[in-house]
Amino acid sequence: MRWDGARGKFGNVPSRGAHDPTWHCRYRPPRRRRQIHRRPGPGGEGAVSEAARKKVLAAAGALRYRPNTAARALRRGDNRLLGVVIPNASSRGILSATLQAQKLEGLAHGAKRLGYDLQIFIEDLSDPFALQRLACEKQVRGFFFLGSVQRPTLEFLKRYRIPWMGVNWRHKETPDDPHCWTDFPHAGRTLADHLVRLGCRRVVAFDWLSIEYGPFGRGIREVWELYGLPKQDLALHVGSEYAHGPKVVEALEAAFDAPARPDGLILGHQAGAMEAYRILRARGLRIGADFAVASFDDLDAARNMDPPCTAFAQPAFGMGEACVEEMDRLLEGRAKSPIERNIPGELRVRESSAHFKPAGANAEARTS
Numbered sequence: 003m004r005w006d007g008a009r010g011k012f013g014n015v016p017s018r019g020a021h022d023p024t025w026h027c028r029y030r031p032p033r034r035r036r037q038i039h040r041r042p043g044p045g046g047e048g049a050v051s052e053a054a055r056k057k058v059l060a061a062a063g064a065l066r067y068r069p070n071t072a073a074r075a076l077r078r079g080d081n082r083l084l085g086v087v088i089p090n091a092s093s094r095g096i097l098s099a100t101l102q103a104q105k106l107e108g109l110a111h112g113a114k115r116l117g118y119d120l121q122i123f124i125e126d127l128s129d130p131f132a133l134q135r136l137a138c139e140k141q142v143r144g145f146f147f148l149g150s151v152q153r154p155t156l157e158f159l160k161r162y163r164i165p166w167m168g169v170n171w172r173h174k175e176t177p178d179d180p181h182c183w184t185d186f187p188h189a190g191r192t193l194a195d196h197l198v199r200l201g202c203r204r205v206v207a208f209d210w211l212s213i214e215y216g217p218f219g220r221g222i223r224e225v226w227e228l229y230g231l232p233k234q235d236l237a238l239h240v241g242s243e244y245a246h247g248p249k250v251v252e253a254l255e256a257a258f259d260a261p262a263r264p265d266g267l268i269l270g271h272q273a274g275a276m277e278a279y280r281i282l283r284a285r286g287l288r289i290g291a292d293f294a295v296a297s298f299d300d301l302d303a304a305r306n307m308d309p310p311c312t313a314f315a316q317p318a319f320g321m322g323e324a325c326v327e328e329m330d331r332l333l334e335g336r337a338k339s340p341i342e343r344n345i346p347g348e349l350r351v352r353e354s355s356a357h358f359k360p361a362g363a364n365a366e367a368r369t370s
Contacts, residue, residue: 082118084109084329085142089127089149097122100302101318105148105169108322115323116330127151130158137164144329147171165332167325167341170318174214180332180341182324184316186211188346190221193268193296193314196349198229200294201360202266206237206257210245210270211298216344218298222268237264246273254281265360269297272304275311294358300350309353317345 086109088096096102106122113120121142125132133155136142144165153173159166168181190209197205205226209219219240226236237257243249250269257264258281269275275297282289289295290309297304300315324343331337 081141081143083140083142084113084118084120084144084146084326085136085140086120086122086146086148087127087133087136088122088124090124091126092124092149101170101316102148104318105322108319108324109146109169109326110322111319112323112326116326118326118330127155130155133159133164134162137162143333146325146329165329167329167332169325170316170321177342178340180328182321182328182343182345183215184321185344185346186216186218187221187224188344189298189314190218190223190268191225192221192347192349193298194222194225196296196312196351196355197266197268197294198225198231200266200355200358202264202294202358203231203360204235204262204264205266205268206253206264207239207268208244208250208253208270208274209238209240210242212240213242218270244274245271246277250274251277251281254278258282258285258287265293265358267293267295269295272297272299272301272311272313275304275307279307279311290354290357291359294355296349296355305350305352307354312352312355313350315347315350317347320345 086106097106110120121140123136123142125136127133127147133145136145144167145159146167146169148169148171150171150173151168153176156166156173156179166180168179168183170181170183172179172181172183189211194205194207207219207222209222211218212220219238222236222238226233237253239249239253241249244253254267254277267278269278275295278295279289282293282295287293294312296312296314298314300313304311304313321343324345328337328341328343332341
């Protein structure tokens with residue numbers, strides 16, 4: 003005995019249930035499919051009559067029936083589900099952060115364009131079997147990770163040939179990990195070229211990105227050499243300790259107190275830019291007038307600083323789209339190994355550099 007939703011009482015309801023429109027029309031499921039999709043029957047007979055088709059569609063509408071696309075894909079063997087996996091240990095609001103939201107949006111657009119379904123899963127990434135269960139039970143064909151995943155979990159995925167892609171990250175010990183991220187040399191070149199074109203001739207730059215990510219400092223050096231500027235006028239500090247903190251403060255104070263003061267700063271982190279602002283103000287120097295300041299990564303803090311800071315914006319949306327493209331090539335057997343895409347970002351010029359004029363130009367303006 004089952005609940006008969008149509009009659010409002012218990013009765014002998016067929017196993018496919020009262021939500022099946024064919025039960026209300028007293029048709030068997032194979033005939034239902036022919037009625038809705040106008041496909042010929044197993045014996046070669048033609049599609050059902052228009053009256054029968056309308057009857058089934060009317061019942062489907064009344065029951066708010068929707069085809070189970072996942073079941074249909076599994077039956078046909080053409081499931082195209084991709085998963086974005088978020089660690090269950092992540093803090094709330096992780097996907098509302100600007101960079102993460104843009105990555106997710108890029109993944110969604112890329113999946114739609116290439117005909118994939120995309121679903122977010124929250125899992126314990128220290129348990130590799132959790133991903134194996136998703137791959138087997140939900141038929142997820144590949145995974146995207148927005149942040150770092152432990153090596154044992156990635157080795158497990160590799161062992162069982164479960165495809166995955168890092169969105170703007172990889173382990174520095176394993177550069178062949180499949181990933182799409184910022185073109186870091188391009189970022190360094192863009193920031194350095196901006197300051198040199200403004201007239202900066204003594205620049206202090208901080209590069210922690212080459213240690214953790216890609217060769218950011220190499221791009222800065224390339225521009226300096228391209229313009230034929232003296233090597234000694236570029237102070238490039240390289241190391242993971244030069245993101246922000248005591249080492250950055252120490253280097254900035256030494257540079258500002260030197261007889262030959264720099265006129266341009268390139269910071270690798272927004273927190274480092276905040277420290278530079280504080281030190282400049284403590285010495286009575288005008289940000290954007292006496293110094294041109296530019297920073298990597300255009301997060302909310304950069305545009306809300308006083309004055310707003312010129313920054314290099316990471317191409318988060320483009321990373322997401324590129325990851326889906328590379329996943330598609332991987333699943334279709336067209337991927338080249340190793341999988342790596344370097345996506346160029348863009349410079350957003352603000353008051354910290356927009357109105358800067360070199361010391362010689364200021365002197366000429368005062369005497370003219």
